[in-house]
Each structure stands twice: as structure tokens, then as C-alpha cells.
Amino acid sequence: MKRTAAIVCLSSLLITAGCSDSKPGAGGKPDPNDEKQASAEVVKQFADAWVTAWAPDGKPDAAAAFTDNPTVFGKRLDDVDSALIANTVKVTPQGDPKCTDGNNCTQDLAVEADLRGIGTMKWTSTATAVKTGDAWKIKASGDTIYPGLGEANYLKRVRALPARAAILDRNGAALTANRPVVIVGVTSGTVATPATYAAFTKNLDVDGAKLAARAKAAPAGQFVEAITIRSEEWNRLRPIMGKLPGVLTMGGTQSLAATPTFARSIIGTMRTATEDTLKNAGPSASASDQVGTTGLQYAFQQQLAGTPGGTVTLRDGKTKLTIKTVFSQQGTVGKPVKTSLDTKMQQAAEAALATSKLPASLVAVQASTGQVLAAANGPTPASYNRAFQGRYAPGSTFKIVTSAALLGSGETAATKLPCTNTINVFGKSFKNYDGLAAYGAGTMQKAFNESCNTAFISQHARLPKDGMTKAAAMFGIGRDLDLSISAYGGSVPAPKDDTAEAASMIGQGTVTASPLAVALIGAAVDHGTAMKPVLVPGKDAAGAAASPLPAATVAALRTFMRTTVTNGTAHLLAGNGAVAAKTGTAEVVQKGKVVTNGWMVGYRGDVAFAVIVEGGVSGGKAAGPIVQNFLSHTK
Incomplete structure (x- = not known):
């Protein structure tokens, strides 16, 4: 009989790493009379149950049931879990059981506990398996959980948070x-x-x-x-x-x-x-x-x-x-x-917005780099960043883009654009803002300075259907802004018909942009190339957002924006240095009523800016004073 067993074992070496003369009991279960096999099995079951006990929402009952004193051990295991604040645990039996006789065996357990908010703590404890009648049980000792716990000692964890960086x-x-x-x-x-x-x-x-x-x-x-x-x-x-x-x-x-x-x-x-x-x-x-x-x-x-x-310390249960x-x-x-923020400029932006009675936002960027110098929302503090995330019709500030499109089509600053009270495009009637009286024939520059809607719309046939979309792309509008925090880069979809195209030429219809995106339009005129916005240098994508604007277009737009200050709708800024600007008034529907938002975009030196006032009657009257206040404190 032993010879046969030895032959089976010899052949099994080709497949397994080892062999024993002991045979499993009925049904493939460990033979309770083979102390190593039986104790190893109960230790493995106990280890698996311990893992379940310390899992999220786990309970110690199953692990405790493998011990010789479930009531005492279950509470002990749960207390240690609570003391360590363990997320999860790995418990792995090590080596073979060591048996002193047929009723007592020990086996080491490698334990790795993920302490929530600290890290991984590793230790080795020892499980003692004892035979009670025909069954094998784990001795309900604190040392089974951690060496030295015994019956009264306990573990205490202390977590230390470093000071948060600035x-x-x-x-x-x-x-x-x-x-x-x-x-x-x-x-x-x-x-x-x-x-x-x-x-x-x-x-x-x-x-x-x-x-x-x-x-x-x-x-x-x-x-x-x-x-x-x-x-x-x-x-x-x-x-x-x-x-x-x-x-x-x-x-x-x-x-x-x-x-x-x-x-x-x-x-x-x-x-x-x-x-x-x-x-x-x-x-x-x-x-x-x-x-x-x-x-x-x-x-x-x-x-x-x-x-x-x-740290985790082992404490004396009595002292x-x-x-x-x-x-x-x-x-x-x-x-x-x-960040790229300028503290003094940010303070100036917030002080300027505090003068408004209506919700308003201001963004200032360095034109040559796209770096955000200030971004504020007012007049009361808000966590929602309208300056970056707001989706607004840009209104007449978008005539910067429209002018670029028309200049690219062959028109010039001197091209005659008729300014009428209204203009009809395939059944849709467009008008000017209330403060502008029709003046008849005038140059594109005059139409820009006076912000005449009908003059620009009269040229819609000069542009291809995707003309405004392509022109907007030259200013970086319509692309995702890969910033560290959420920001909206604007949208200028190709119009579905002539009416939609006409609306887009005055920054209405389906055209939307954030104050940040509008500030970048002004920056592109100032610098000559649209730049990607940057809030966290080294983290945010930087560099040009599009090819340089044509030199003739840049020169014309700079003249347009400067003369809008010296002799146009942004004249309020005339005493604030070499400022160039464009006003804007955008109609929006809120709760079934048509209201207007007031805009202003511009630049001075290497700083470009945009301001929106929600519910502002016009760009010059609502946004103008805020810009003036801002510029007066950022010289």
C-alpha cells in the first residue's frame, strides 16, 4: 500500500510542487486527522474571512466563527479595524503550519492594511490552530491580529496633515x-x-x-x-x-x-x-x-x-x-x-466691479502671451466663474471679427457701408441699438466706430456661409480652452441660412462667447496673433492659437478700435491713455422678455480686457464706467 502511494507521489512530481502521504477526507475536504492539512485549511478560511471583515461595510462575524471564542474575538477584531481605520486588508498565510502535537499548530500571517488617509501598514502575526473535538479552531487571541495585543493592549493611530501649500x-x-x-x-x-x-x-x-x-x-x-x-x-x-x-x-x-x-x-x-x-x-x-x-x-x-x-502605537491596556x-x-x-494672476490688477478688477449694481464680469489678459492677469465677477462674490464659463452673445464686440472677415474679402477701411435704421434679410428685420440714428453712407471705419448693425449686415452677401466661422477661428474662437479650470472658448457655428449669417455678423443668433474669449479677441488685435489663454504657466497649453492675422487687417483693426475711443462709442475712455476699444450691446431673451447685456473689449499697452454687464443698457453706458475705473487703477 505504501509502495503504491510512493509511486503515485513520484508521478505527481511532474505536475505538482510536492506530495504528502496524507489523503483528503471524503468530498475533497482536509483530513481532520492530518494536523498540518486541517490547521492550514482553517487558517486559510480564517484569513479570507478577516479580509471580508475589514472590507468596507464588512462585519467580523464570519472570521470570529472560525475561532474558539467567537463573541470575544469578533469584538476584538472589529475594535482593531476601527482603531486603524482600515480601508482594506490582505491576509496571507505563510509557509507550512508548525505542529507541536496532533492538536496544536501555528502558522504565520502576512498582513497588509490600507490605513485610510495614511498608507499601508504591514506586519506579521501568528495564528494558533487548536483541535477541539473533531474540529479545528483558531485560538481567539489578540496576538492573532497583531503581536503584543494580548488580551488588553490596544493600537492607537495618529494622522498628521502637512500645511497646505499656497x-x-x-x-x-x-x-x-x-x-x-x-x-x-x-x-x-x-x-x-x-x-x-x-x-x-x-x-x-x-x-x-x-x-x-x-x-x-x-x-x-x-x-x-x-x-x-x-x-x-x-x-x-x-x-x-x-x-x-x-x-x-x-x-x-x-x-x-x-x-x-x-x-x-x-x-x-x-x-x-x-x-x-x-x-x-x-x-x-x-x-x-x-x-x-x-x-x-x-x-x-x-x-x-x-x-x-x-503613526500607530501599541498601548498598554491598563496604563x-x-x-x-x-x-x-x-x-x-x-x-x-x-498662477499668471497679477495681485494689484485683480484687486483693481474687483474694485471696479463693486461699483456695478448689476451682475458683471471682467477679464484682463497679457496680449503677447495669453496669460490671465485678472478674472473677477461682481458686484458680490460668486463661486461660479462667469468670467470663464459664461456663455453670452458677444453683440457688437464681435464686429472686430466681422471686420476682419470683410477685410479679408477684399473690402477696406474706406469701403462704403450704408447705415440705415433697419435692414431686412429674407424676412428678418434687423435694427441698430436705440442710441444710434441712421447716417446713410459711411466708411467701414465709421460703421465700426458708431457700431452700426445695419451697415455690417448689408455686406452679408460678401461672405461665404462659413465666413464668420473661419474668421472667428483666426481669433482663437470656437476651440476648446485647455485650462486648468473650466473655461468656454466660444462657438460660431456655420449659419443655416442668410438670416442666421446676418445675425452672426453682429454677435447675435447662435454666436456665443465667454468674457475670457472676448478678451482674447482684443488681445489678438493688440498682439497680431491669437494666443492660447494661460492661467497656470507650465500646466496650461501655451503659444499661438491660430496663424498671425494679416498685417493689413491688424493695422485696420487697431485704427478702428483706437478711433472708437477718440471719436466713437467708447469715448468715455479717452482720458485713460492710448486705449483702444469696442463697445457692444447684445439682446437676449430671459423669461420671455428681451433684455440687453452691455459689453466692452479693448486693450492698452500689453493688457487686453473685456467686461460684460448683465442687463446693462449698452456697452458704453454700463461697461464703460467699469473699464474706466479699472484702467485708472492699473496705470
């Missing part, structure tokens, strides 16, 4: 710093009263009704976050909010600009991580972290945050003193993000 301006000055904040919220349940939630709505612009619903739905004893504010703001509100039933606060720090308004839509905002922002923050982030939610804070979250460090440090990982500091 966002810098073009000269390397810090635009953000880690400043003290207060996270304001309520306790879960029904402790907070209607007066509490009303105070959140009134004083913190938080939807009190939604906060109340969240509080009632949250588990007992939980802090329900409402808003994070600067500590100085909380100090002001403490007498009003601090004593209301259910109000809770937590202190912390957050990367913030010097004021709540400064470059807010560019720098972005931060708050406690949500499911979505936690994914963006990367594997080293934790659900309790303050992370970027919009703007550059979101786009460069991982670079700015760096990586956290941490609570540290026995030894069993894991340590050094954090890495974040790296600053240097």
Missing part, C-alpha cells in the same frame, strides 16, 4: 494662506429648534429647512455640518448663534485668500470632503479633510495638499502608556501652484 500670483506672492476657520453645524435629531434653523438661514445663508431635514435623518449623536466660515466671522456671530439650541462648532484651518472675495471664482473654495471631492482628493485623503471643491483648490488638490503622515511605535510614515508637504 496658490501664488505671477510674482510668487502668496494668494492663499492657512487661516483659522470654524465649522458650524447642529447636533443630529431634534435638539435644534425652528429658531435655530431660521438663524442659519438669516445669518449664514444656509437653507435652514434642508439642514433640519439632514439633522433629523442623521444617526444619533452625530455632528451635522452646515457651513465653514472664517473665525473672525464666527466671532461676530457668536453672540447671535452660539447659544441657540443644537448649535455645534468645530475649529480648524483652511487655505483661504486674504478676503472672502479676492479671486474667489479662480482660487476656488474648500470644505469638508464629500463623496465626489474625496475621489478627486486621491487615496491619501480622508472624509474628515478640508479639500478643494471648486477652482484651483479643486484642480490642484493633491499637489497643494501633499500627503499626510501618521494607556505607549509600549512602542509599530508604524510610522512621514508626510510630504504640498507644492505651491503659481
